[in-house]
Amino acid sequence: MGMTMGEKILARASGKDLVKPGEIITAKVDLCMSNDGTTHLNIDIFENQLKAEKVFDPKKVIFIVDHNVPSESAKTAQVHKKMRIFAQKHDIPFYEGTGVCHQIMIEDFVVPGQLVIAADSHTCSYGGLGAFGTGVGCTDFTSVMHTGEIWLMVPETLKFEIEGSFKAGVYARDLILKIIGDIGANGANYKIMEFGGPAVKKFTVDDRVVLCNMAVEAGAKTGLVEPDQIAIDYVTARGRHDMNLFTSDVDAVYEKTYQYNLDELEPMIAIPHCVDDVVGVTQIGEVKIDQGFIGSCNNGRIEELRAAAQILQGKKIDPYVKLLISPASKAVYLEALAEGLIDIFVESGAMVLNPNCSVCWGSCQGVIGEGETLISTGTRNFKGRAGHPNSSVYLASAATVAASALTGRITDPRGFVV
Amino acid sequence: MGYTLAEKIIMRNTKRSSVTAGELLNVNVDKVMVHDIFAPFVVEKFREMGFEKVWNPDKIVFVYDHLVPTSFIEDFRHHKIADAFAAEQHIKAVHRADGVCHQLMPELRYVVPGQVVFGTDSHTTTYGAIGSFSTGIGYTEMAAIFGTGQLWIKVPPTLKFNINGELPEGVYSKDIILRILGDIGADGGTYKALEFGGSTIKGLSISSRMTLSNMAVEAGAKVGVIEPDEKTFAFSGVEGSQFQDLKSDPDASYEKVFNYDASNFKPVVACPSNVDNISDVEALLGTKIDQGFIGSCTNGRFEDLEVAAKILKGRKIAPFTKLIITPASRSIYAEAAKAGIIGILVEAGAIMNPPACGLCCGRSGGIVSDGERVIATNNRNFLGRMGSPKSEIFLASPATVAAAALEGKIVDPRKYL
Amino acid sequence: MKEAFKGRVWKLGDDIDTDIIIPTQFLALKTVEDMKKYAFNPLRPELAAQIEPGDIIVAGKNFGCGSSREQAPEILAALKISCIIAKSYARIFYRNAFNNGLLLLENNELYDCCSEGDQVSVQLENSQVLLGEKSFEVASIPTDLLQMVEAGGLVPFMRKRNGK
Numbered sequence: 001m002g003m004t005m006g007e008k009i010l011a012r013a014s015g016k017d018l019v020k021p022g023e024i025i026t027a028k029v030d031l032c033m034s035n036d037g038t039t040h041l042n043i044d045i046f047e048n049q050l051k052a053e054k055v056f057d058p059k060k061v062i063f064i065v066d067h068n069v070p071s072e073s074a075k076t077a078q079v080h081k082k083m084r085i086f087a088q089k090h091d092i093p094f095y096e097g098t099g100v101c102h103q104i105m106i107e108d109f110v111v112p113g114q115l116v117i118a119a120d121s122h123t124c125s126y127g128g129l130g131a132f133g134t135g136v137g138c139t140d141f142t143s144v145m146h147t148g149e150i151w152l153m154v155p156e157t158l159k160f161e162i163e164g165s166f167k168a169g170v171y172a173r174d175l176i177l178k179i180i181g182d183i184g185a186n187g188a189n190y191k192i193m194e195f196g197g198p199a200v201k202k203f204t205v206d207d208r209v210v211l212c213n214m215a216v217e218a219g220a221k222t223g224l225v226e227p228d229q230i231a232i233d234y235v236t237a238r239g240r241h242d243m244n245l246f247t248s249d250v251d252a253v254y255e256k257t258y259q260y261n262l263d264e265l266e267p268m269i270a271i272p273h274c275v276d277d278v279v280g281v282t283q284i285g286e287v288k289i290d291q292g293f294i295g296s297c298n299n300g301r302i303e304e305l306r307a308a309a310q311i312l313q314g315k316k317i318d319p320y321v322k323l324l325i326s327p328a329s330k331a332v333y334l335e336a337l338a339e340g341l342i343d344i345f346v347e348s349g350a351m352v353l354n355p356n357c358s359v360c361w362g363s364c365q366g367v368i369g370e371g372e373t374l375i376s377t378g379t380r381n382f383k384g385r386a387g388h389p390n391s392s393v394y395l396a397s398a399a400t401v402a403a404s405a406l407t408g409r410i411t412d413p414r415g416f417v418v
Numbered sequence: 419m420g421y422t423l424a425e426k427i428i429m430r431n432t433k434r435s436s437v438t439a440g441e442l443l444n445v446n447v448d449k450v451m452v453h454d455i456f457a458p459f460v461v462e463k464f465r466e467m468g469f470e471k472v473w474n475p476d477k478i479v480f481v482y483d484h485l486v487p488t489s490f491i492e493d494f495r496h497h498k499i500a501d502a503f504a505a506e507q508h509i510k511a512v513h514r515a516d517g518v519c520h521q522l523m524p525e526l527r528y529v530v531p532g533q534v535v536f537g538t539d540s541h542t543t544t545y546g547a548i549g550s551f552s553t554g555i556g557y558t559e560m561a562a563i564f565g566t567g568q569l570w571i572k573v574p575p576t577l578k579f580n581i582n583g584e585l586p587e588g589v590y591s592k593d594i595i596l597r598i599l600g601d602i603g604a605d606g607g608t609y610k611a612l613e614f615g616g617s618t619i620k621g622l623s624i625s626s627r628m629t630l631s632n633m634a635v636e637a638g639a640k641v642g643v644i645e646p647d648e649k650t651f652a653f654s655g656v657e658g659s660q661f662q663d664l665k666s667d668p669d670a671s672y673e674k675v676f677n678y679d680a681s682n683f684k685p686v687v688a689c690p691s692n693v694d695n696i697s698d699v700e701a702l703l704g705t706k707i708d709q710g711f712i713g714s715c716t717n718g719r720f721e722d723l724e725v726a727a728k729i730l731k732g733r734k735i736a737p738f739t740k741l742i743i744t745p746a747s748r749s750i751y752a753e754a755a756k757a758g759i760i761g762i763l764v765e766a767g768a769i770m771n772p773p774a775c776g777l778c779c780g781r782s783g784g785i786v787s788d789g790e791r792v793i794a795t796n797n798r799n800f801l802g803r804m805g806s807p808k809s810e811i812f813l814a815s816p817a818t819v820a821a822a823a824l825e826g827k828i829v830d831p832r833k834y835l
Numbered sequence: 836m837k838e839a840f841k842g843r844v845w846k847l848g849d850d851i852d853t854d855i856i857i858p859t860q861f862l863a864l865k866t867v868e869d870m871k872k873y874a875f876n877p878l879r880p881e882l883a884a885q886i887e888p889g890d891i892i893v894a895g896k897n898f899g900c901g902s903s904r905e906q907a908p909e910i911l912a913a914l915k916i917s918c919i920i921a922k923s924y925a926r927i928f929y930r931n932a933f934n935n936g937l938l939l940l941e942n943n944e945l946y947d948c949c950s951e952g953d954q955v956s957v958q959l960e961n962s963q964v965l966l967g968e969k970s971f972e973v974a975s976i977p978t979d980l981l982q983m984v985e986a987g988g989l990v991p992f993m994r995k996r997n998g999k
Contacts, residue, residue, distance in 0.1 A: 070742050070769060070777070070784035072489040073860075074805040077787035081708075084738050097740060097769040290494075320501065322515060324487060330764060337761050346752045351487055351515050351772040364782060365487040369494030388491045455862050459905065466990045468999030485863065492863050540903040540927055556905035556931035558989045565993065604850055605897035609926045638900060638925050692850055780859040800854040800901060802877030 002249025004157040006192040006224050009132040009246050013115040021156040021255075030114035030131075032144045033062040035101040036069075037361070038119050040079045043086050045142040056148030058092045064104055065096035069356040072364040099329025099355035102126070102297035105133075106209060107331055111235050112227035113244025117144045121216045122297050122379060127195075128209030129235065130227025130246065135216065155190050155221045156255040157248075158183075161197035164262035169414035171307065172207035173299055173377065173397035175260065176214045177268040181278025183258070189219035191255065194248065199262050200225055205234045206301040213298045214379060217275040267413055270395035273383040281400060281412045290372040292317075292405040293386075294398045295326030295353070296360040299377030302335050304398035309341040311402040311416045312348040318408035319349075323401075324366045326353040350405070362386040375404050420667025422576040423643045424611035427551040430663055431534045439575040439671075444568050445551075447477065448533035453519045454482040455779075456538040456557045457500035463561035472507045473567035479511040479528050480504055481519035486774040489782035517747030517773035520544040520632065520715035524624075525747055530654040531646040531661050536563060541715050541797060543639065546631035547624060548654055549646030549664045554635065574640045575673040576611040577602070578666075581618040583680035588832035590725070591626035592717055592795065592815035594618075594678075595633040596686045600696025601676070608638030610673065613666065618680040619644060624653045625719040632716045633797050636693040685831055687793070688813035691801040699818055702828045708790040710735075710823035711804075712816050713744030713771070714778035717795035723754045726820040727762040729834040735767035736826030741819075742784040743768045744776035768823075780804050793822045839958045842891035842917045845882065846951040847875070849895035853928065856899065856907040871910040888915035891955055895921065895946055899928025908932040918957060920945055920964060920973065933980055934989040940964065940973040 003011065003018065011019045013027035034042055046052050055061045063083050068076040080096065087094035095104055101118070102125040110116060112130035116123060119141040126133030134152075136144070144150050160179060166172075180187070193215040200208065208225040215223030225231075226247045235243060267281040294300065294308050305327060317323050325345050327333040333355055336342050345352050359366035360378030368374050368387035373394070376386070381393035396404070399413035406416075421429065425437050431445050452460050457480060464472075472478060480500050485493040497514065504512045513522055520541050523529045531549035536542065538560050545552035555569070563569050579598060599606075612634045619627065627644050634642025644650075645665055651658040685699040712718065712726050723745060735741050743763055745751040751773050754760045764770055769784075776783035778796035785805035786792055792804055792811045799811035814822075817831035824834070854877070861873045874883040892911070898921035899907060908931045911919070918938040932939050940957070942964060949955065949966050956965040957973075959981070964971045976984075983992050 070740070070771065070782070071786075071805075072782035073785050074787045074809075077785050077790065077805055081787050081790065088738060094738070096738075097742075098767075319512075319514065322487065330767075333764055333770070334761060337755060337764070342755050342760070343752055346748060346755065349515070349748075352751070352770075353487070354769045354771055359487075364489050367488045367491055367493065369488070369491050369498070372494060387488075387494075455859075456904070463990055467993035468997035469993075484859075490863060492865065495865075496863065538903055540901060542903075554903035554927050556903055556908075556927065556934060558905060558934040559930065562989060562993055565997075604900055605923060605925070608897070608923065635927075636900075638897065640926060780854070781863075798852075798854070798901060800852045800877075802858055803854050807877035 001253065002251035004192065004194060004248045004252040005226055005246045006132060006157055006194065006222065007154060009113055009115060010152065010154055012244060019154045021154050023154045024151060025154060026149055026151050027115055029117050029144050029148050029150055031060050031062065031109055031116045032141065033064060033101060033105055033118040034141055035067055035120055036065045036079050036083060037067045038138050039063060039083050041138040042119060042142045042145065043082055045138060046145060050142060050146055052146045055090050055092060055145050058090055061145050062093045062109065063087045064101040066099065066101045067357045067361045068364045069097045069354065097354060100297045100300065100357055103328040107238060107329060111240050111243040112231055113246050117141065117150055122213050124215045124220060124222040125209050125213040125297055127212030127222055127224040128205055129231050130225060132222050134222045155192050157192040157194050158188055159254040159257040160193060160195045160260065161257060162195065162199040162260045162262060163197050164199055166262050169399055169417045170265050170267055171397045171399060172203065172210040174265055174268040175262065176211050177270055177278050177395060178265060180214060180218050180276050183218050185217060185274060185276040186219040188215065190221050193218065193220045193223045195223065195225050201228065204303065205231060206303045210298060217379065267397060267400050269410065270381050272381055272392040272394065275381060275395065284410050287410040288373065289321060289375050289404055289409060291366060291368055291374045292321060292323040292401045293359045293366060293374060293376040293378060294401050295328065295358050296378040297328060298379045299398050300326055300328030300332065302332050304377065305336045305341050307399040308402040309344045311399055311413060313344050315348055315406055317349040317405040321405050321408050323350040323405040324353055324358060325350050326358040327355050329355050359386050375401050375410060377401055419671065420669035422611065422670040422672065423613050423645055423664065423666045424551060424574060424576055424641055426664055427532055427534065428573060430532050437573050439573050441573045442570055444570050445534045447536060447563050447567050447569060449477050449479065449528055449535045450560060450563055451479045451481060451519050451523055451537035451542065452560060453484055453539055454496040454500060455484040458496055459557040460538060460560045460564065461499055461503045463558050464564050467561055467565060469565035472564045475508045478509045479523065480509060481513045481522055482515065483518050483774045484779045484781060486515050518715045518718065518775055521746035524548050525749065527655055530656050531650055532664055536560065536569060540635045541632050543634045543642045544628050544632040544715055546634065546641045546643040547627035548650050549644065551641055553640050574609055574611040576613050577607060578672040578675045579612060579614045579678065580675065581614065581616040581678045581680055583618060585618060585680045585683055588685055588817055588835050589683045590815040590817065591622055591629040593683050593686050595630045596688050596696050596813065597683060599633065599636055599694045602637055604636060604692055604694040605638045607634065610639055612637065612639045612642040614644050620647065623721060624649055625721050629716055636797060685815060685818050687818065687828065688799055690810040690812065691799055693799060693813065699828065699830050703830065705828040706791065707793045707822050707827060708739060709784060709786060709792045710741040710819045711777045711784060711792060711794035711796065712819050713746065713776050714796035715746060716797040717816050718744055718746030720750050720753055722795065722816040723759050726816045727759040729817060729820040729831065730766035731762050733766055733824055735823045739823055739826040741768045741823035742771060742777060744771040744783065745773045747773050777804055793819050793828065795819050838960045839956065840917055841954055841956045842889045844891055844893050844949055844951055844953045844955055845886065846949065847892060847894040850897045850900055851894055852901035853899060853904050853907045854901055857904065857910055862904060862906060867906060867909045867913045870906055871913045874910050874914060883914065886914045886916065889917050891917055892919045893946055893949055894919065896923045898924050900925035903927045905931045905935065908935045908937045912937040922946055933984060936984050936988040938984050942971045942973045945971045
């Protein structure tokens with residue numbers, strides 16, 4: 001009986017030929033990463049409770065400051081300082097203000113076939129490169145940072161077969177919102193979401209990451225896309241050549257298989273306050289917005305910025321709307337700058353922010369107040385996520401956010417793109 | 419008897435043929451600026467005073483810059499209150515995310531030479547660089563102006579700064595004003611007009627002149643004025659012939675005259691935690707820094723980004739050191755992006771923030787913790803201004819800040835030029 | 836305005852800037868009452884809680900330099916400081932203080948003679964401040980400014996003008 005690609009990655013990581021769903025394994029971790037959301041806690045546990053002296057491998061432990069950049073209080077600055085001191089002491093890779101952690105990991109570290117553990121739920125993003133990434137809490141993370149190992153239960157796999165092609169104004173973001181709306185916020189609890197089919201085979205790495213990144217919003221352990229030449233080209237172009245290309249066997253066992261056809265997909269919106277409360281943009285009615293946000297580990301890459309720029313070019317946003325755009329990384333920012341997208345954004349009236357988590361994390365740039373409404377390309381629309389407990393967050397594609405910023409209300413982007 | 423430039427502007431405004439330093443008089447307010455931090459308080463006081471309509475909605479400018487982007491959940495309240503008031507009073511000039519107020523006022527020509535302008539911000543002195551009499555006031559007085567269009571002022575005596583000759587390489591108008599602050603002290607200009615003149619000042623760009631006028635208030639001055647010239651008229655889009663009265667008379671009476679030879683200026687740094695605690699950069703070489711900041715109404719303009727880019731081009735910021743850059747306005751950001759400057763800065767590792775006050779006003783944009791040191795191009799290094807009271811702030815020119823960011827310590831910027 | 840009053844001295848130094856009086860991070864708090872707890876926070880975080888109504892601040896030169904933030908005098912008025920006696924003041928703060936009903940007096944010598952906790956008496960009628968046996972002269976304040984302080988500041992003054 002065959003294995004899914006997720007099972008194969010876990011088998012390799014645990015030194016086994018075969019693993020089965022439900023089995024508990026001890027796996028060797030290829031990379032681990034922690035950001036300023038929680039690293040201060042990890043360091044406390046590492047130094048004060050574990051009394052540890054060394055990280056398991058200084059080349060495989062990465063610290064990234066991205067949640068509050070630049071810092072908005074002495075308290076967060078203290079966290080950053082603690083990370084800097086630890087990183088210097090242990091001589092580990094350290095990034096500050098260079099981008100959202102998951103984007104940096106994808107650009108600079110991850111290769112297909114790896115097992116990556118990070119202290120952040122959206123670590124499942126790395127499935128876009130065919131790596132098994134999953135998020136853990138501080139205690140688990142600190143133990144990984146110290147030992148390089150972790151126990152895991154092998155999850156069941158759900159298969160998502162995607163065919164067809166996007167119509168103008170519809171994106172990978174709309175697809176993943178649609179899927180989460182269909183299966184629910186716990187529809188893939190502790191399972192692997194494997195995205196495949198003829199459409200996904202043509203997806204860029206960016207679009208694959210969009211799908212995998214939000215797998216956790218359906219409760220999944222990770223999201224995966226089979227690595228192929230597109231994934232290989234992505235990592236080799238960045239100087240990484242050692243990789244393991246795991247693909248699912250034809251006789252692999254899936255718990256369930258879902259079929260989607262992109263031809264039928266329209267722009268989707270997750271309405272407050274659940275990620276799985278998803279409707280088509282045509283059903284949304286009149287929703288006035290105060291702020292738009294384009295960015296995050298889900299949707300701040302070059303393709304999303306291009307989609308937004310296409311809509312904003314030569315136009316001015318509604319004067320009462322604040323539009324925040326935060327490219328996902330320095331590399332994305334520079335690419336957007338070279339393509340003239342940054343100019344388009346600045347001239348449209350948008351605020352172009354430095355690469356960071358921004359209002360997706362909701363504790364610095366662009367915090368919204370009582371009664372305000374945000375439309376965002378971020379990962380979550382939980383109550384209070386972007387600021388005041390009595391505020392609302394709608395999730396949509398970068399194109400939908402851009403179109404909405406022009407009109408001041410949630411707007412179908414298809415009227416703006418050709 | 420002759421008159422100083424500050425007196426000439428007041429005379430023009432009040433249509434009087436003479437004024438005397440120390441005299442109290444009412445001026446007709448040509449323009450006012452209110453920024454987001456104080457907007458709710460102006461509105462509240464305006465209502466408490468029993469006013470219903472502003473005296474002239476076309477003379478009022480709202481700029482949101484201190485709380486942009488919002489960092490805390492109450493910040494938005496300031497914008498909502500100002501938006502509602504502007505709509506009610508038909509105030510059309512509202513800038514919600516376009517940059518720092520003191521950059522926008524002259525750049526967008528809300529202020530032109532010869533005007534009397536007040537703002538709810540101490541650095542309103544900036545517009546003296548284009549020959550206006552402009553100064554900061556509190557929100558209660560602003561509310562009174564909203565209602566009446568007038569304010570009483572005391573005609574300030576003038577201190578004249580004659581600066582002649584050529585500035586050495588690596589020395590900028592920021593170094594001039596810091597040196598002057600060091601010489602006269604943080605209260606050396608209290609309630610006075612500072613007037614900057616001489617061949618060096620004539621040679622400065624409008625942006626560089628704005629740096630001087632901006633920091634006049636750091637000596638306690640009421641205004642910091644510079645005679646408008648052809649550069650000013652071009653910048654402000656006005657006909658120079660209409661402003662020929664805006665010159666100090668040769669026999670004007672100054673409280674004191676200071677003469678500087680520009681060739682003696684050096685790169686200097688204001689050390690913690692007073693703006694007049696000035697030291698030559700050479701005396702501070704090797705002082706470790708954690709963060710650099712280039713921005714603010716003092717030094718966030720195109721030429722400031724340009725000189726930083728010149729130093730940073732092809733180099734990388736020191737490891738574990740941050741450089742935060744905040745252009746002073748949207749058009750500066752756009753222009754710098756087009757000119758390739760932003761690319762150089764980001765490539766070097768700078769954190770590029772959107773145009774606003776950023777770290778200078780200490781609300782967000784790179785707040786620091788205990789024991790951290792910042793070197794910054796803005797106007798104040800007060801205790802705790804950028805976060806922890808146990809942090810330290812040094813003020814310097816954009817070149818000195820950029821060079822410090824490269825090495826993670828204070829260095830002489832001239833070695834990179 | 837009370838013609839004569841006494842108060843306990845809190846002593847602060849030169850160049851007490853507006854960011855020390857009220858740091859920017861607290862400026863978006865909704866009311867002056869919320870803010871007043873943070874008076875002098877960077878310099879002496881414990882001080883605001885110790886100040887009692889009627890206390891007097893004695894300071895060095897250039898008190899209130901820096902920002903135009905009117906919350907600086909407003910929170911001191913809200914703490915019910917009866918007056919400040921400094922060697923000199925920054926001009927924006929000076930106007931803001933009177934406009935908010937906060938009395939400012941100027942004297943060059945008192946600062947170097949008094950200690951924190953001393954009792955001083957202020958006699959506005961003859962422009963004197965008394966510390967024990969010693970007396971110090973303060974510049975007299977014009978009657979109309981005193982009346983504005985008495986009335987509570989510029990707002991009540993304008994209300995009266997507007998017949999409200």
